[in-house]
Amino acid sequence: MADADPQRDLRHSAEPVGDPIAAEAAPAAATPVIDAAPAEPAHKRRWLRPLLLVSVPIAIAGGGGYLWLTGGQFVSTDNAYVQQDKVSVSSDVAGRVVQVAVRENQPVHAGDLLFRIDPEPYRIAVSQANAAIASAQVALTSLRADFAGTGADIQAARDAIVNAQQDYQRQSELMRQGFTTRARLEQSQHALEQARAQLANATSNAAEARAKLATGSAVPGANPAIAAAQVQRDRASLDLGRTAVRAPVNGTISQSDRLQVGAMMVTGLPAVSIVANGRSWVEANFKETDLNHMRVGQPAEVSFDAYPGLKLRGHVQSIGAGTGSEFSVLPAQNATGNWVKVTQRVPVRVAIDEKSPRQLIAGQSADVRVDVRSAR
Missing domain, CATH: 2.40.30.170 (Efflux pump adaptor protein, beta barrel domain)
Structure with a gap:
């Protein structure tokens, strides 16, 4: 027929005639084969699975044993x-x-x-303390002079008593003989009493001067006023030294x-x-x-x-x-009941x-x- 496909006729003419099984295998033989990776041998896969089944539990058991032995140390x-x-x-x-x-x-x-x-204010304080020491030393010298003067006053008062005593005795004898007046006798008696009062006053002044020159048990041998001024100077000197702050x-x-x-x-x-x-x-x-x-x-x-x-x-x-x-500054207070x-x-x-x-x-x-x- 004129409409027949010449290629189709050619394929039909090329097909083998005979066994259908051979005919089915023929196209497969004509198909090109692509090279594939060689398959893993079966004997390798055979021992890998048992190895994993044994080694993994051993590793877990070893790690657990180590933790058990070393734990808490x-x-x-x-x-x-x-x-x-x-x-x-x-x-x-x-x-x-x-x-x-x-x-x-x-x-x-x-x-x-x-x-x-x-340091200037503290240097001034040291100078003031030195001036206080000098003033105390002058006052001490004056006290010593006053104390020395009280001795002369006491001796004069004693001499006055002796004279007044003699005059009183003389006037008493004259009064007994009638050669003096009672007024003159009373005058000599008053002079004797005044002399005795002067002696008491001089003795008191001497005791006061001696007390001012005395030293206390806290600072034996040193005048208290001078000792106080020296302490003031020591404090001022200490403060002056502390103006330099050191490590x-x-x-x-x-x-x-x-x-x-x-x-x-x-x-x-x-x-x-x-x-x-x-x-x-x-x-x-x-x-x-x-x-x-x-x-x-x-x-x-x-x-x-x-x-x-x-x-x-x-x-x-x-x-x-x-x-x-x-x-802590604010310690926890758990008395409210909301306690965790x-x-x-x-x-x-x-x-x-x-x-x-x-x-x-x-x-x-x-x-x-x-x-x-x-x-x-």
């Missing part, structure tokens, strides 16, 4: 901080700051000048921003702080549930967030007498037993692990 916390002695330095005298000799973070030694207060310990200057020339210094008001060198410890806040086996003296290991890899040996120096909340039990933290001081190769700074974060095996 150490207690640790990361709520720990480096502590150092901090000395707040204030002035013992009031006045205006005229010199500042230190700056922030400057290392100082004990005795170094920190700042100086205007009490070796350390590093801190919080010196408020120390400025021209500032008015008030007695007892902290002016600068010094972080002391050579003594550092760690205050670790352990949970109260960790304290069952913790004892003073147990070894500890301290590591620091600022220095990865640095670990220092230490020991438990003391265990706090109260929790952190107990000594919270694990408390107890401060534990850990002493550092070895010198650190890196500088320890007050307030640094630290991790502490305490070996409690000795108490178990």
